[in-house]
Amino acid sequence: MTNYxxxxxxxxxxxxxxxxxxxxAALGVTFGVGMFIxxxxxxxxxxxxLDGLILNRTPHIxxxxxxxxxSIQPIERLADPADFQIIRSVKPKKGEVxxxxxxxxxxxxxxxxxVKGVTPQVNANVFYLAGSIELNGIVTGINVMDEVExxxxxxxxxxxxxxxxxxxxxxxxxxxxxxxxxxxKVGDRIQVSSINGxxxxxxxxxFFQSGLAEVDKVQSYVNLRTAQQLVGGGSNYISDxxxxxxxxxxxxxxxxxxxxxxxxxxxxINTANAQFDTGSFVRNLITYVVAIxxxxxxxxxxxxxxxxxxxxxxxxxxxxxxxxxxGRDVQQIFISQAxxxxxxxxxxxxxxxxxxxxxxxxIPFDTPALPTISTYPINYDSTYYLIGxxxxxxxxxxxxxxxxxxxxxxxxxxxxxxx
Amino acid sequence: MSLILEAKHINKHFREPVxxxxxxxxxxxxxxxxxxxxxxxxxxxxxxxxxxxxxxDTDYTGELRLDDELLTxxxxxxxxxxxxxxxxxxFQFHYLLPEFSVLQNVMLPARKLGRKSLEEIEHDAMExxxxxxxxxxAHKKAYRISGGQKQRVAIAxxxxxxxxxxxxxxxxxxxxxKNSDIVxxxxxxxxxxxxxxxxxxxxxHDFAAKTDRxxxxxxxxxxxx
Numbered sequence: 001m002t003n004y005x006x007x008x009x010x011x012x013x014x015x016x017x018x019x020x021x022x023x024x025a026a027l028g029v030t031f032g033v034g035m036f037i038x039x040x041x042x043x044x045x046x047x048x049x050l051d052g053l054i055l056n057r058t059p060h061i062x063x064x065x066x067x068x069x070x071s072i073q074p075i076e077r078l079a080d081p082a083d084f085q086i087i088r089s090v091k092p093k094k095g096e097v098x099x100x101x102x103x104x105x106x107x108x109x110x111x112x113x114x115v116k117g118v119t120p121q122v123n124a125n126v127f128y129l130a131g132s133i134e135l136n137g138i139v140t141g142i143n144v145m146d147e148v149e150x151x152x153x154x155x156x157x158x159x160x161x162x163x164x165x166x167x168x169x170x171x172x173x174x175x176x177x178x179x180x181x182x183x184x185k186v187g188d189r190i191q192v193s194s195i196n197g198x199x200x201x202x203x204x205x206x207f208f209q210s211g212l213a214e215v216d217k218v219q220s221y222v223n224l225r226t227a228q229q230l231v232g233g234g235s236n237y238i239s240d241x242x243x244x245x246x247x248x249x250x251x252x253x254x255x256x257x258x259x260x261x262x263x264x265x266x267x268x269i270n271t272a273n274a275q276f277d278t279g280s281f282v283r284n285l286i287t288y289v290v291a292i293x294x295x296x297x298x299x300x301x302x303x304x305x306x307x308x309x310x311x312x313x314x315x316x317x318x319x320x321x322x323x324x325x326x327g328r329d330v331q332q333i334f335i336s337q338a339x340x341x342x343x344x345x346x347x348x349x350x351x352x353x354x355x356x357x358x359x360x361x362x363i364p365f366d367t368p369a370l371p372t373i374s375t376y377p378i379n380y381d382s383t384y385y386l387i388g389x390x391x392x393x394x395x396x397x398x399x400x401x402x403x404x405x406x407x408x409x410x411x412x413x414x415x416x417x418x419x
Numbered sequence: 420m421s422l423i424l425e426a427k428h429i430n431k432h433f434r435e436p437v438x439x440x441x442x443x444x445x446x447x448x449x450x451x452x453x454x455x456x457x458x459x460x461x462x463x464x465x466x467x468x469x470x471x472x473x474x475x476d477t478d479y480t481g482e483l484r485l486d487d488e489l490l491t492x493x494x495x496x497x498x499x500x501x502x503x504x505x506x507x508x509x510f511q512f513h514y515l516l517p518e519f520s521v522l523q524n525v526m527l528p529a530r531k532l533g534r535k536s537l538e539e540i541e542h543d544a545m546e547x548x549x550x551x552x553x554x555x556x557a558h559k560k561a562y563r564i565s566g567g568q569k570q571r572v573a574i575a576x577x578x579x580x581x582x583x584x585x586x587x588x589x590x591x592x593x594x595x596x597k598n599s600d601i602v603x604x605x606x607x608x609x610x611x612x613x614x615x616x617x618x619x620x621x622x623x624h625d626f627a628a629k630t631d632r633x634x635x636x637x638x639x640x641x642x643x644x
Binding site for chain 2: 412
């Protein structure tokens with residue numbers, strides 16, 4: 001039979017009568033939780049940004065026709081495998097870069113239930129002509145509205161908008177690096193020469209900036225039809241298929257399936273970008289380690305203060321025990337004091353963390369590498385706030401446990417006799 | 420008259436720093452409504468005996484009964500319940516919780532017992548304070564009242580759960596003669612009017628002489644009474 005009302009009232013009175021010590025103990029927790037929230041919000045915000053920078057526009061499966069030497073040379077088919085053969089200087093067979101039967105594959109993939117969407121692309125190597133200078137580069141033909149929908153393409157258009165390209169078959173979204181080199185602006189015309197020698201004049205409808213300078217110096221985008229004309233192919237000429245799945249985890253198995261079925265190269269996102277997961281993981285790990293360290297330090301503070309409090313409160317403990325409070329009741333009084341400190345400090349810490357996050361969120365962060373970002377990224381995921389308060393309660397419970405255990409064991413006779 | 424408290428063959432040793440036989444085969448009983456005092460020189464074991472009788476000290480051999488319930492060998496939790504419900508304590512040093520008000524101090528054991536609503540407990544506590552003539556101090560913090568008043572608050576606290584017996588360890592030891600008399604008269608009244616048993620350890624001859632029965636101790640034994 002425990003009366004929690006009276007136990008909480010006693011601990012509250014103890015805490016309030018020592019406002020200074022209580023606030024210092026709570027401030028330790030506030031600081032620890034606040035820093036944890038701030039750091040984790042900032043770190044995961046940054047992770048999200050960096051992942052988004054690459055992962056959002058990376059297809060989950062990229063299908064293309066790799067140029068490589070045949071793995072089985074004709075002679076190997078003819079000769080007895082036991083015979084000794086040497087073939088020197090093996091070269092790839094002449095063939096086309098385009099995907100054979102691209103349109104049937106495209107419609108097959110679109111029907112697949114696992115697939116969110118597929119976008120066809122045509123890559124063409126070109127020269128951008130500026131006066132007497134020829135800059136080499138890559139023009140990619142795309143269905144621009146599909147790309148916007150599936151791969152956030154719109155985020156990387158810094159001037160103009162995707163509709164301008166969709167409407168204009170003679171339009172080009174020029175890489176920002178190229179535009180800077182050639183001092184071009186939106187509305188200007190640029191001559192693009194294809195490898196076959198044909199020269200096509202295109203109107204600049206906007207600039208494209210990926211955030212990776214090396215890419216922006218060579219890459220431009222045109223409509224699929226325009227690119228097909230540049231390479232001299234028909235409407236079935238498609239060099240790449242980019243697949244986005246509903247569930248990214250299926251990418252490795254599905255890419256194997258596709259490459260086996262169609263004799264094409266299919267690269268899944270995990271293979272292509274394994275380092276991103278590692279980076280995010282390490283950043284989160286560091287955040288948790290720092291938070292646990294801060295809260296451990298706060299925990300030692302609470303441990304100290306409770307020990308002192310129990311020493312001061314020997315008489316109270318003795319009288320409580322003499323008048324019928326059990327050791328367990330006394331232990332609960334001190335545990336609840338630690339937890340109250342943890343609760344109040346933790347809630348204040350969440351508010352501090354939120355306030356700091358909002359502040360960081362407002363700091364301008366202008367970088368040419370990240371065209372869509374104007375302030376530091378912050379992740380306001382409520383899960384971290386939950387983790388923060390649980391951290392605070394668990395660490396204060398542990399800090400309060402040992403001192404309260406001591407209070408439980410205090411023998412009232414020793415205290416009363418000792419006076 | 421039936422017995423409220425009965426102790427048989429109580430023996431206790433202090434083992435630190437050397438073995439010392441402090442209580443030697445003590446028999447003691449208190450009847451309902453009896454006002455008993457224990458006297459003896461310092462170190463004769465009278466306080467130690469009181470702590471054993473009050474169930475706070477469990478390190479003894481023998482047999483202790485309160486209200487016909489055998490208390491020897493009970494769990495610490497059960498003993499705490501018994502103290503809460505059936506025994507009221509008054510100590511030489513007043514032992515109030517200093518940060519709480521007088522009223523809260525008196526209410527504490529009743530709130531632990533948890534049999535009555537908060538309003539009833541508060542009403543009872545005010546009754547007890549009125550009985551002891553200190554109801555005007557009820558809302559002061561316990562550390563702000565005088566020594567004599569503190570002792571009366573402690574008595575009010577001892578009475579709050581309507582205990583079967585009140586035990587006092589030199590309850591007047593720290594008071595001047597005027598306050599001493601007040602406390603004695605309160606005990607006297609409780610014993611006569613409410614048929615409450617009292618067992619008080621004291622140094623004060625005048626106080627002891629006025630009680631129903633005087634037990635004298637020496638060297639861990641009861642020599643008279």
